[in-house]
Amino acid sequence: MIHQTLKKCFGFDKFKTGQEEVIRRVINGDSAGAIFPTGSGKSLCYQLSALHLPALTLVVSPLLALMKDQLDFLSSKGIAAATIDSSLKSETVREIMDKVKAGAYKILLIAVERFKNERFRKFLSGVPISLMVVDEAHCISEWGHNFRPDYLKLPVYQREFNVRQVLLLTATATPEVIDDMCAKFNMPRDAVTVTGFYRGNLRLWVKPAAAADKPDLLYKLLKDSPEQASIVYVTLQQTAEDVALFLLGKNINAVAYHAGMEDEERKKIQNSFMRGEKNCIVATIAFGMGIDKRDIRRVIHYNLPKSIENYSQEIGRAGRDGLNSDCYVLANRDDVNVLENFIYGDTPETDGIRSVLEEIPRDGARWELRITRLSTFSNIRILPLKTLLVYLEMKGIVKPLYSYFAQYRYSNIISDGDIASKFKGERRQFIDSLFSGVEKSRIWTTVDIDKIKYGYNTNRDRITAALEYFHQHGFIKLEAKDTVEIYEVIMPEFDIDLTTRDLALLFKQKEQTEIRRIEKMLRFFNGSSCLSYALADYFGEKINRKKCDHCSICLEGQVSIEKSIPLKPFTEYDFNELTDPLTAKLKTPPGPELLTRFLCGITVPVFSKIKAKQLPGFGKLEKYRYADVRSWLEAFLTV
Ligand code: ADP
Ligand code: MG
Numbered sequence: 001m002i003h004q005t006l007k008k009c010f011g012f013d014k015f016k017t018g019q020e021e022v023i024r025r026v027i028n029g030d031s032a033g034a035i036f037p038t039g040s041g042k043s044l045c046y047q048l049s050a051l052h053l054p055a056l057t058l059v060v061s062p063l064l065a066l067m068k069d070q071l072d073f074l075s076s077k078g079i080a081a082a083t084i085d086s087s088l089k090s091e092t093v094r095e096i097m098d099k100v101k102a103g104a105y106k107i108l109l110i111a112v113e114r115f116k117n118e119r120f121r122k123f124l125s126g127v128p129i130s131l132m133v134v135d136e137a138h139c140i141s142e143w144g145h146n147f148r149p150d151y152l153k154l155p156v157y158q159r160e161f162n163v164r165q166v167l168l169l170t171a172t173a174t175p176e177v178i179d180d181m182c183a184k185f186n187m188p189r190d191a192v193t194v195t196g197f198y199r200g201n202l203r204l205w206v207k208p209a210a211a212a213d214k215p216d217l218l219y220k221l222l223k224d225s226p227e228q229a230s231i232v233y234v235t236l237q238q239t240a241e242d243v244a245l246f247l248l249g250k251n252i253n254a255v256a257y258h259a260g261m262e263d264e265e266r267k268k269i270q271n272s273f274m275r276g277e278k279n280c281i282v283a284t285i286a287f288g289m290g291i292d293k294r295d296i297r298r299v300i301h302y303n304l305p306k307s308i309e310n311y312s313q314e315i316g317r318a319g320r321d322g323l324n325s326d327c328y329v330l331a332n333r334d335d336v337n338v339l340e341n342f343i344y345g346d347t348p349e350t351d352g353i354r355s356v357l358e359e360i361p362r363d364g365a366r367w368e369l370r371i372t373r374l375s376t377f378s379n380i381r382i383l384p385l386k387t388l389l390v391y392l393e394m395k396g397i398v399k400p401l402y403s404y405f406a407q408y409r410y411s412n413i414i415s416d417g418d419i420a421s422k423f424k425g426e427r428r429q430f431i432d433s434l435f436s437g438v439e440k441s442r443i444w445t446t447v448d449i450d451k452i453k454y455g456y457n458t459n460r461d462r463i464t465a466a467l468e469y470f471h472q473h474g475f476i477k478l479e480a481k482d483t484v485e486i487y488e489v490i491m492p493e494f495d496i497d498l499t500t501r502d503l504a505l506l507f508k509q510k511e512q513t514e515i516r517r518i519e520k521m522l523r524f525f526n527g528s529s530c531l532s533y534a535l536a537d538y539f540g541e542k543i544n545r546k547k548c549d550h551c552s553i554c555l556e557g558q559v560s561i562e563k564s565i566p567l568k569p570f571t572e573y574d575f576n577e578l579t580d581p582l583t584a585k586l587k588t589p590p591g592p593e594l595l596t597r598f599l600c601g602i603t604v605p606v607f608s609k610i611k612a613k614q615l616p617g618f619g620k621l622e623k624y625r626y627a628d629v630r631s632w633l634e635a636f637l638t639v
Pocket of ligand 1: 041044
């Protein structure tokens with residue numbers, strides 16, 4: 001039966017590895033998990049199952065943008081699917097909700113944030129749901145490499161909305177993370193199918209390299225066949241620029257790609273790479289999502305990857321056509337502290353946690369917060385701050401009601417005057433008053449919703465609807481920013497001291513897990529096991545051969561990864577000279593944590609306010625390991 005559906009509805013002749021096992025389990029009424037690498041057909045597992053299930057299939061993803069392709073795919077196959085997201089007008093949302101209630105759709109795709117909307121939750125509780133699909137399911141695990149705080153609530157929603165079955169999809173989950181996912185959704189471990197991590201056509205090489213030798217080594221790897229498609233991964237945006245420039249100077253057709261570039265620019269670069277006009281892309285991890293180029297012959301890690309999970313995803317982009325391809329890691333230990341710094345910067349200081357808790361109203365009022373403001377105020381980065389809010393929700397202290405954008409900004413495609421001239425009568429008056437409430441800068445125009453609201457005596461919805469309309473008709477390019485979240489305070493009497501301590505401990509544990517993840521990766525590259533085997537094993541795939549004969553361990557033996565830049569001891573630095581510039585800028589003397597961040601060049605919200613990057617001393621010790629700098633400072637501050 002399912003073979004017929006595969007052919008008739010999707011036009012495919014046979015299942016890819018693992019698909020059939022997963023689909024059978026779901027159709028039998030059980031929960032399931034599919035851990036397949038990117039590009040191996042995870043989506044089909046829910047798409048086909050949905051057609052055989054009685055009620056709705058609800059698909060949850062971290063980002064709706066990731067689902068546009070799936071929605072297009074479904075509609076091309078004539079399968080009734082819809083999505084609800086914040087860009088839709090409220091009447092459109094109502095229409096879709098009505099149709100979902102009437103059973104007109106088999107599949108509904110949403111971003112996980114949708115659950116924060118109380119109205120959506122109310123709607124969902126009236127809809128029979130057969131299956132909840134969790135895309136990028138590893139995000140639920142605090143021990144995984146890409147934790148999404150909102151995901152923690154998904155098992156709660158499964159129970160709340162009476163969803164019998166879940167289907168977990170991910171390309172990267174270690175056995176530990178799989179156990180965690182299974183425990184959280186209360187499903188047996190053997191309901192998870194792991195497959196496809198062993199790639200016979202990838203040759204995996206670890207090349208120890210001192211920092212100074214890397215450019216030449218990279219050039220050597222590329223020069224014999226510079227026309228072949230290659231990706232060079234680096235950690236920092238600046239490195240991407242530098243390395244691309246170096247290669248260009250050597251007549252290699254290279255180009256840089258990173259998140260610091262405009263979207264348009266990035267799209268252009270990506271397309272020129274897809275078409276083969278550019279052969280070598282030098283990129284940060286911002287590059288690769290949704291890249292389906294089959295003939296990438298080389299993936300080179302110029303710096304250490306962020307984790308084994310990242311490594312697996314990044315090399316997975318090579319040799320999709322099945323032909324032999326090479327993956328190199330140019331490894332030394334100098335890169336480790338940069339990776340660690342990303343992690344330490346995400347751990348909130350205890351005082352910061354307390355300052356957030358003190359913001360919660362205790363008089364029965366709602367808690368209205370602006371994420372960006374709260375982030376600056378508490379000196380906690382956005383992602384950990386969101387994590388903190390979910391923890392508070394899980395502890396039953398607060399509950400989200402709804403959210404909206406506090407700020408809109410746009411760039412003109414046609415002028416404000418030309419837009420206004422398209423309207424007549426009362427609408428013209430409204431639009432004139434809208435434009436009189438905006439603030440122009442060189443490229444962007446900022447819209448102050450509140451000012452316009454009071455000026456014209458209108459409401460938020462009408463203003464945002466007008467802006468959306470201009471955007472949809474190509475008059476402006478609109479961006480929404482700065483979310484305001486409204487929470488109900490359920491437990492106003494909660495203990496601030498205790499909760500602060502609890503949360504600080506949780507964040508510390510997360511930090512330590514992340515640090516260990518880097519150590520694990522070093523052991524992986526430094527180790528004596530066959531890399532292909534160790535990689536499959538890391539993800540829990542059972543393969544027979546313990547030697548692949550196409551990795552550097554099998555072919556050349558174990559390597560040793562060393563530090564290549566010598567550093568002078570801390571005793572040769574003058575403590576006061578290093579720390580005075582920061583201390584002078586702050587009202588209260590900085591603690592060891594903040595000082596360490598300053599000296600290691602880690603940006604946290606408070607630093608942008610005082611323009612710390614321009615102070616002498618910022619990043620002065622960035623080549624050292626965070627933990628070492630901190631112990632040195634602690635020793636100084638306690639005497
Ligand atoms: P993943 O989510 O695992 O990264 P996708 O679900 O996006 O992968 O699938 C990758 C591609 O494989 C899609 O273009 C999809 O249409 C195609 N595909 C999926 N299943 C099959 C199949 N059984 N036969 C042929 N192509 C398939
Ligand atoms: Mg997918």
